[in-house]
Amino acid sequence: MSSSSSSPPSDSSSSPPKLPLKPIPGDYGLPFFGPIKDRYNYFYNQGRDEFFKTRIQNYNSTVFRTNMPPGSFIASNPKVIALLDAMSFPILFDTSKVEKRDVLDGTYMPSTDFTGGYRVCAYLDPSEPNHDALKRFFFSLLASRHHKFIPLFQSHLSDVFLNLEAQISKDGKADFNTLSDEMSFKFVFSLFCGQNPSTNTSVGSKGPNLVALWLAPQLAPQITLGSPKVLSFAEDILLHTFTYPAFLVQSTYKKLYDAFYESAASVLDEAEGSFGIPRDEACHNLVFLACFNAFGGMKLLFPALIKWVGSAGEDLHRQLRNEIRSVVKENDGNVTFLALDKMTLTKSVVYEALRIEPPVPFQYGKAKEDIVIQSHDAAFEIKKGEMIFGYQPFATKDPKIFENPEEFVGHRFVGEGEKLLKYVYWSNGRETDDPTVDNKQCAGRDLVLLVSRLMLVEFFLRYDTCTVDVTTVSFGSSVTFKTLTKAS
Structure with missing residues (x-):
């Protein structure tokens, strides 16, 4: 059976056929109580995926109105229009129609x-002047370190493998997440700061x-936190009712900031001299880029990658190691950009x-004008100023695009x-598009792809196969290696 639908439908970027204009189904419930009810269903009564699935079924629509957590108190307006299919979702990438100001974390x-x-x-x-200068600074920073990507990641990754082997030898199992987090932070800091x-x-x-x-x-x-239902009220008060003040972690953040400020002097010189960004502002942006975007993304991505590959079984492991070892052998035993590009599987x-498991599942944007969006079945009008929400795992597992999604x-x-790559949206853009200063696509998109491929290449150069245990945690997956079979 083919792994994809044989004839995926067109989307809004390729002038789809006109569909009937319908009112957006769903409502926001009673003032104050509606957002609380939706929040409890989202976190405790139904869970995230079931929350969306039941509404798709109830409204017979992948586009509908709802409240998104955290709701009242923290968010001044929790009302959103949810887009849960591959056709409507990409409107969130169109910065000519959707404003991306202050929406990284959603409705708050x-x-x-x-x-x-x-x-x-x-x-x-992107319409704000600072965005252009900062994103050009990020592009320049990554380009200047292009030659370091492969050798630096390889050197840090080798320590992970040695520690995994030692843990399995001692305890019969090895926690991947902790070692991966340590490696990811060292790699990111070393890449940007040179230390x-x-x-x-x-x-x-x-x-x-x-x-x-x-x-x-x-x-x-x-x-x-996955608390028992009897404790859901206490957890909801603790996490979802009030914001935490920054002074609680002020000393923590200062340690990170000072480390970057002292170690990345040449980087900050460039930001100041070539892009006109004040040194202090550049450093705060560098900390966010390195710690939230890069390290935070790897913290979710690497366990998810190992989870899916590790659980896929020996047949896929055999295919991967055969491809990887063959290409590396043809390249005189070297792992290079050209070699990585030849590894199609x-x-x-x-x-x-x-x-299947994008590291950032949510996208938000506010309509800059009245716009019409289309799902597979209907067209809907979104009014200027309305908040649009996209849940990416539903868009990228759209059964009308992908077989066996x-x-x-x-x-x-x-x-x-x-x-089908144009329906892969993990980087806040289509996989077939490129990050620019005019969009919000991840500036480090290519680096993320590179280190993910390198993770698999280095793994299967060293090991034939493995077995893993996986548990779900608050953010992502926790992976434990049970066995590692060294390359024969």
Whole structure:
């Protein structure tokens, strides 16, 4: 059976046929109580996916009105129009029609006190002057370190494998997440600052914990701790009713900021001299880019990648190791950009992991004008000023686009399957588009793809196969290696 639908429908970017204009179904419930009811259903009574599935079924529509957490108190207006299919979702990438100002975290925005008093680039709309300068700075920073990507990641990753092997030898199992987090922070800090944070800064080995402490109060309104239902009321009060003040983590953030400020002097010189960005503002943006965007993304991405590949079984493992080892052998034993580009299955597996479990599941935007969007079945008018919400895992598992959408299919994007890449949205844009200063697509999109492929390449150069245990946690998955079979 083919791994994809044979003839995916067109979308709004390719002039789809006119569909009947229908009113957007759904409502927001009673003032004050409606958002609370939706929040309890979302976190406790139904759970995230079931919350959306039941509404799709009830309204017979993948576009509808609802409230999104955290709702009242934290968010001044929790009302959104939800887009839960691959056709309507891309309107969120069109910055000529949708404003992306202060919508990174959804219907609320953490205080700028968490970021030194600045609205960092992630919260800016491309129409704002600072966005252009900051994103060009990011592009320049990544381009100047292009030659370091592969050797630096390889060196840090080798420590992960040695520690995994030691843990399995000692305990019969090994926790991947903790080792992956340590490696990811060291890699990101070393890449941007040119130093190992564990040995050359006051941060030491505490980097991942410091980042987690800094992020926790900002992201608390979006999470549940998985508490028993009898404790849901207490958890809801604790996490979803009031915002946490930044002073609670001020000393934590200062340690991160000082480490970057001292270690990235040349980077900040460039920001100031070439892009006209004040040094302090540049450093706060660098901390956010490195810790929230890069490290935070890897913290979710790498366990998800290993979860899906590790659970896929020996057949996929055999195919991956054969491709990887063959290409590397043909390249005189070297892992290079050109060699990585030849590994079609490896690339497809990374895309499939990003499709089935995108590291950032939510997208938001506010309509800049009255716009008409289309799902597969109908057209809907969204009024200027209305908040639009997209739940990416439903859009990228749209059964009208992908066959067996809930199944991890490693070869999904090989050959003719490459045509489906325009429906992979993990980077806040289509996989077939490129990040620019005029859009909100991830500036480090290509780096993320590269290190994900490198993770698989280095793994299957070293091991033939593995077995893993996976548990779901507040954000993402926790992966434990049970066995690692060294390359024969």
